[in-house]
Amino acid sequence: MSKKISRRDFLKIGGATATALAVGSMLSPKVAQAAFDAGTLNAAGDGFVHSMCEMCVWRCGLIAKVREGRVVKLEGNPEHPHSRGRLCVRGQSGLMNTYDPDRVLTPLIRVGQRGEGKFRKASWDEALDLVANKMLEIKNNYGPEAMVFSSTHNLSQPLFENLLYGFGSPNYGTQRSLCFNAMIVANQMTYGMEEPARIYNDKLEYIILTGRNLMEAISTSETGELSQAIERGVKVIYLDPRFTKTAAKASEWLPIKPGTDLAFHLALLNVIVGEKLYNEKFVKKYTVGFDELAKSVADYTPEWAAELTDIPAEQIRRIAHEFAAAAPNALAHNGWRTSNFVNSFQTQRAITILNALVGNWNVTLEGAAGEGSGALGVPPQPPFPRVSALRLDGVPWKYPIVPFKLGVFQELRDNIVSGDPYEPHGWFISRQNPIMSIPDRAKTIKAFEKMDLIVTVDIFLNDTAWFSDVVLPEASYLERYDPLNIVGDKAFLRQPVIEPQGEAKSALWIYKELGTRLGLGDFFQYEDEEDFLRQQLAPLGVSLDAVKAQGYAVLPESEEKDPFEWNTPSGKIELFSETLANTGFDGCPVWQAPPEPPQDQFYLLTGKVAQATQFGTQNNQLLHKYSDEPRLWMNEDVAEERGLADGDWVKVTSAVGVVNIRLNATPGIRPDCVYLTPGYGHLTKGLTTAYGLGASDSVLHVTYTDPASGSQALSQTFVAVERA
Amino acid sequence: MSEHGSTPRYGFLIDASLCIDCRTCMVSCSVENKVPMDNTRIWIEETGVTGTFPNLERYTVPYHCMHCKDPSCVSACTVAALTRNEEGVVVYDPDVCIGCRYCMYACPFEVPNYEYDERFPEVIKCDMCYDRLQEGQQPACAQTCPTGAIKFGNYEDMLALAHKMIKDNPGKYIDHVYGEHENGGTATLYISPVPFEELGFPPAASISPAVSNRLVTEGTPTVAGAAAVGLTGIYLTIKHAKEEAEEERQAEAAEKAEAAMEEK
Numbered sequence: 001m002s003k004k005i006s007r008r009d010f011l012k013i014g015g016a017t018a019t020a021l022a023v024g025s026m027l028s029p030k031v032a033q034a035a036f037d038a039g040t041l042n043a044a045g046d047g048f049v050h051s052m053c054e055m056c057v058w059r060c061g062l063i064a065k066v067r068e069g070r071v072v073k074l075e076g077n078p079e080h081p082h083s084r085g086r087l088c089v090r091g092q093s094g095l096m097n098t099y100d101p102d103r104v105l106t107p108l109i110r111v112g113q114r115g116e117g118k119f120r121k122a123s124w125d126e127a128l129d130l131v132a133n134k135m136l137e138i139k140n141n142y143g144p145e146a147m148v149f150s151s152t153h154n155l156s157q158p159l160f161e162n163l164l165y166g167f168g169s170p171n172y173g174t175q176r177s178l179c180f181n182a183m184i185v186a187n188q189m190t191y192g193m194e195e196p197a198r199i200y201n202d203k204l205e206y207i208i209l210t211g212r213n214l215m216e217a218i219s220t221s222e223t224g225e226l227s228q229a230i231e232r233g234v235k236v237i238y239l240d241p242r243f244t245k246t247a248a249k250a251s252e253w254l255p256i257k258p259g260t261d262l263a264f265h266l267a268l269l270n271v272i273v274g275e276k277l278y279n280e281k282f283v284k285k286y287t288v289g290f291d292e293l294a295k296s297v298a299d300y301t302p303e304w305a306a307e308l309t310d311i312p313a314e315q316i317r318r319i320a321h322e323f324a325a326a327a328p329n330a331l332a333h334n335g336w337r338t339s340n341f342v343n344s345f346q347t348q349r350a351i352t353i354l355n356a357l358v359g360n361w362n363v364t365l366e367g368a369a370g371e372g373s374g375a376l377g378v379p380p381q382p383p384f385p386r387v388s389a390l391r392l393d394g395v396p397w398k399y400p401i402v403p404f405k406l407g408v409f410q411e412l413r414d415n416i417v418s419g420d421p422y423e424p425h426g427w428f429i430s431r432q433n434p435i436m437s438i439p440d441r442a443k444t445i446k447a448f449e450k451m452d453l454i455v456t457v458d459i460f461l462n463d464t465a466w467f468s469d470v471v472l473p474e475a476s477y478l479e480r481y482d483p484l485n486i487v488g489d490k491a492f493l494r495q496p497v498i499e500p501q502g503e504a505k506s507a508l509w510i511y512k513e514l515g516t517r518l519g520l521g522d523f524f525q526y527e528d529e530e531d532f533l534r535q536q537l538a539p540l541g542v543s544l545d546a547v548k549a550q551g552y553a554v555l556p557e558s559e560e561k562d563p564f565e566w567n568t569p570s571g572k573i574e575l576f577s578e579t580l581a582n583t584g585f586d587g588c589p590v591w592q593a594p595p596e597p598p599q600d601q602f603y604l605l606t607g608k609v610a611q612a613t614q615f616g617t618q619n620n621q622l623l624h625k626y627s628d629e630p631r632l633w634m635n636e637d638v639a640e641e642r643g644l645a646d647g648d649w650v651k652v653t654s655a656v657g658v659v660n661i662r663l664n665a666t667p668g669i670r671p672d673c674v675y676l677t678p679g680y681g682h683l684t685k686g687l688t689t690a691y692g693l694g695a696s697d698s699v700l701h702v703t704y705t706d707p708a709s710g711s712q713a714l715s716q717t718f719v720a721v722e723r724a
Numbered sequence: 725m726s727e728h729g730s731t732p733r734y735g736f737l738i739d740a741s742l743c744i745d746c747r748t749c750m751v752s753c754s755v756e757n758k759v760p761m762d763n764t765r766i767w768i769e770e771t772g773v774t775g776t777f778p779n780l781e782r783y784t785v786p787y788h789c790m791h792c793k794d795p796s797c798v799s800a801c802t803v804a805a806l807t808r809n810e811e812g813v814v815v816y817d818p819d820v821c822i823g824c825r826y827c828m829y830a831c832p833f834e835v836p837n838y839e840y841d842e843r844f845p846e847v848i849k850c851d852m853c854y855d856r857l858q859e860g861q862q863p864a865c866a867q868t869c870p871t872g873a874i875k876f877g878n879y880e881d882m883l884a885l886a887h888k889m890i891k892d893n894p895g896k897y898i899d900h901v902y903g904e905h906e907n908g909g910t911a912t913l914y915i916s917p918v919p920f921e922e923l924g925f926p927p928a929a930s931i932s933p934a935v936s937n938r939l940v941t942e943g944t945p946t947v948a949g950a951a952a953v954g955l956t957g958i959y960l961t962i963k964h965a966k967e968e969a970e971e972e973r974q975a976e977a978a979e980k981a982e983a984a985m986e987e988k
Binding site: 002004073076089093095215220227233243245247248611621666 | 741742744745746747748750751752754755756761764767768773775776777778780781782783787834837864867868869870871872873893
């Protein structure tokens, strides 16, 4: 990132919009009444308001500096365990999302063809009446299951779920199968929990990161913890086919062959079991299935794995020795987006087992406190209606062990297109962009074309909103309340830092208004957002004003849970899982060979950059200002062999799509791989900064689903690359 | 204004081993200081990816004004738009700047940026977030750096920490605190696992060009001899401009004080 911000071909920041942050005239200088009432803003509209970030799902605590009713700077809240006084690059840029000139600030109703982007402004009453009437018509004609609902990880999701389960639909699309299903299902099968918490303390000596690119896929607290660990001299082994910014910081970068992480971990298990390097006491007392595991990994020697992984056998053996010697102060990290190959679920199982074998439990890993603490109140509501229709995403009739909560989003899309086992007719989407997120974008657009009704709730005219019939403008995270978020022993508050702009409304308001029109008012028993929060706070005996001033409420001490109890069928850590064996899967991890690219083709890799969250931040001008041009990475020697030079335009072709993009010829990637910066290639002209930049990875991605965890295998797409 | 070469009050210690090139510092700075969208006060210098696959390395580091103890830019500034204040912070006053850009040529660290496209262009340069310092806050970059690569504090503490880091971690850093002696010493200090030339840092001399600049701008008859006589005209012109600027500033301050009194 050079001194001169002068890459005019990439940079699209116009003169008119450049001053959006500095000039106040385009916005009403209203003071956020709530913050004013709570005393966090003075009469002039100056002050500091505590709230929560939403530039990714990590939800760091923030303190917003407000001047004359405008937010002028965001800082990390030192009291929040996720931010610890710091925000990442996305968090720092968050006010630009709120003040983006492309915000949708009134309800919109489509007037042109779908995808043409022609809308007219409408009142909330007209838009909500239209949506409710259409939804009821679909319910009457085809049953409630004909409405699909989808939303991505957010704090108002419980109310979204009230809407969908109250309506009576089983069809719920989340992003999870495109992200971490493999990791979550593996942890559930091994430890009986979604994801253990990782402990980075002073004693930690050794970390194995399997594709966990923490220096670019930033979680402020964990990225900081890893940095401090590296500063202390902790040894970090990093597996990735690409020389990422984490690779640059690791003690050893292992450019492993894609799809063979499972072989690497099976070999570690083989050495640790074969040479009796495991923690015998721990294994005996707290695990089941050791004998089955020993049998299962007996043949997976480092020499066997070396052939598959391109990592020398002696290096694998040494890492096994070092990891076992450092245990229990060692950590094999599960990773986050673990959906890479159809064998990723077994890779995840191998990682969880590796930690258990050497006794890392309760030292570097522990049971995580769930999000759903019983300490908070909830508004009363009736039971949901019984649902008898099958879920369109194949859970559980095709995917027996995938939890309902996770689902299989790509399968849901496929079955909308096929109309099997039945035809849905409407899709209600909140804070999600399935056109960009589900693999094989052309197919997702086909699914959209089949719908009688598409409704999107968002702050922007994102790609999915662009294809919608009705767009409902949500208030941004700096303009609204959300339900409380529990982290550690505190419940943190998201509150309006400024008044919502235009007609934008909170999700709590939108769902209640729509729910009431659908006859589901009993599922939304709160007067307004503040009343909802007061009901949540009631059992704590603390006032909303106090929480607004402080930013959080302290929770009563919860009962100490035995750290050595696991919610598995055996009550122990399951090295061998009977649940898996009984449902037709391997009870212990075994090698599954992934497909390889045909001659002259490449593995297509994606992975985060620090300046973006999925598909939602490319329009943020501050992030855009400091982002690199999205390009296709190719090994420089391979490029040279093909007569391609850095900066050349290339055509990238997969089995389902074609994109054009410029080449980044670099030594930092395996010769058999190419990497595409994800999240670009937007279809919508409603994002004026992002439109026309880069190429979409979802255009190229082929749909492959792991039958065990329901994970989409995102690195299993192969592409041909030629001069454009 | 502080004496040439005096010890600054504050200092940065920037550690190339911790920088992950996430650019949080850059966004934080841009927002705090309302930096124009096509300009920046802080950027990343880097080695690029070096070595051959799979033995690769890459180091990056944020780069901004060094806040020299004897700043060349201040000595080159004909109107005292750039000054080094009592706390050793090199600050800029756009109202005084005449846009001559001598500072850009003078700076051995190539720091000042310029708004070439503006009708009333300003020099763009770090001022240690001086307003934040007044409020007891850290500069925007240091406050938020997710990895702690940018540390900020008392200058002498930062210098001591730099040497301690090198001493306590044998083999990790090269034995060089960049900024300790460069250009006569700077308030921004760096430590790095690789030589600073590889990061693209200029091999600054240990004596600031400000010393020779002052031969022109302030005149030192004992050294300058005949050449100085020839430069006297320039010297007088510049001196006059500096004095004028100072007078203007004092008049403005007096006006403000008067206005404040009237309000009461």
